[in-house]
Amino acid sequence: MSTPALEREARYTWGGDEFLFVEVDEAMSLAANFKVMTLASKLSGAALEGVTDICPANASLLIRFNPDVLAPSVLEATVRGFEQDAAGGGAETLATRIVEVPVWYDDPFTAEVAQRFREGFHQEPSGTDLDYAAKVNGLTDAAEFIRRHHEQPWLVSMVGFVAGLPFLFQLVERQKQLEVPKYLSPRTDTPRLTVGHGGCFGAIYSVRGAGGYQMFGVAAAPIYDPAQTLADFKDFMVFFRPGDIVKFKPVTEQEYAAIQAEVENGTFRYRQAPVVFELNKALEDPERYNRELMEALDGM
Structure with a gap:
């Protein structure tokens, strides 16, 4: 096609x-x-x-x-x-990989920062970023937004802006794209590994710093490791590459803490699998093809 x-x-x-x-x-x-x-x-x-x-x-x-x-x-x-x-x-397939990224949604770290930057920064100072994201997408509540956020995979469309930060584009039909406006005014603080969203793009903040994306949770493991202490960074300090496919996995506070312990002792590894991305399949039937892509992680 x-x-x-x-x-x-x-x-x-x-x-x-x-x-x-x-x-x-x-x-x-x-x-x-x-x-x-x-x-x-x-x-x-x-x-x-x-x-x-x-x-x-x-x-x-x-x-x-x-x-x-x-x-x-x-x-x-x-x-x-x-x-x-x-x-x-000649551009119908692309050899890449799918990676599972554990995320603690509705976490206390981004919640605390969000409360510090409400008045004058946010469209709805009295609510939360997740509540606002659900509202502007016509969803019932934050839980439904979280489900929609992690049930389909995302494509790393580019890496940059700050070191190692991936821009993410969800692999769904255009009318199903999650779209959330950025903050009215950028924050001066964003927790490291914040999972955020602005416009149609998701992102994971590789380092702590300024930012304007809505904040939904925190990734449990690093995506930028200048010291290259973890095995996933043995070849390069930046984990993500353009063309990677990301599957977010919700984790509890206890699971988040366990992953943090693995990171601390140097044993954490991302679940990932090589895949050949086929553009025609992705355009013709996104949901069916997404299931096929995600099945590649089942055997890992």
Whole structure:
């Protein structure tokens, strides 16, 4: 099945002498992001001498290169060739992984911070972020929102803004997307590993700091480990990669504490499994394909 985002030609622009910017689409969509991931994967696999960094984003790709080693015309021609392959049906699958992320929803850490930043910061100062998220999505209560949040997987559409922070796009039909406005004014504090949401994007705050996303809970294990003390970080201090698929798993306070103990003694490992993501299946029947993806974790 062809999609406009795969067939539409990207816009190529230059940033000074060292950057090529490839805009696949003006808006985020699964197909547009899939094309970005495909271009990034093919360019990385080509191992062109002179390419120093490849930064995939929601609907665009930024490439840094050394023009003294790699001619700009050669780089552009190479990427355009990959794009033509994608338009011709060469971007239908992507080798990636699905990861289970344990989350303590409605936790006391984000609740305390949320109460400190209500008046003048939040749309509804008298409530909670979860209550507000449920209301704007037309759901019965916070419990229903939490269920909707974790019952379907999410795609890591890009990583950045701060070190290791993943932007997450839920793999559901557009009309079922959870959408929640950001705070009216950004907070000056957000707990580390906060699971938040702004617009149609979810996120996990890799470090403590400022933020404007609604806060729903905290992830139980680190996603950014500069010391690389855990086995999941042996290759790189940032855990998530663009194209990863995330399945949130609700945990209790006791389960959260047990995971924290595993992290402390260095034994924690994320449950994860390799998968081949198929765009056509995801677009044709998201719920059925999501079940297929999540079954990959059952044997782990």
